[in-house]
Amino acid sequence: xxxxxxxxxxxxxxxxxxxxxxxxxxxxxxxxxxxxxxxxxxxxxxxxxxxxxxxxxxxxxxxxxxxxxxxxxxxxxxxxxxxxxxxxxxxxxxxxxxxxxxxxx
Numbered sequence: 734x735x736x737x738x739x740x741x742x743x744x745x746x747x748x749x750x751x752x753x754x755x756x757x758x759x760x761x762x763x764x765x766x767x768x769x770x771x772x773x774x775x776x777x778x779x780x781x782x783x784x785x786x787x788x789x790x791x792x793x794x795x796x797x798x799x800x801x802x803x804x805x806x807x808x809x810x811x812x813x814x815x816x817x818x819x820x821x822x823x824x825x826x827x828x829x830x831x832x833x834x835x836x837x838x
Contacts, residue, residue, distance in 0.1 A: 765790040772796070 742752040775797040
């Protein structure tokens with residue numbers, strides 16, 4: 734039988750993040766260029782992560798496959814947020830925005 738190991742710090746939930754930050758190995762500024770960091774996706778989150786890590790001095794590689802470069806999830810989400818303004822007779826609402834988001838996800 735395979736036992737899954739979460740490697741989460743021991744102790745109460747409220748203290749786990751503090752324990753993790755205290756025990757994590759820090760990368761020396763001299764070694765940042767020796768690490769290749771791969772970011773998957775170039776939406777708002779992926780592009781932001783890649784830019785931030787690049788500014789910190791890491792060697793960043795970005796990987797993205799898109800059959801339609803103008804149809805990213807970030808763009809679709811922003812369009813959905815803008816569409817949920819609930820104008821009269823447009824058959825749209827905040828409820829419908831959340832419903833479509835959950836259904837699409």
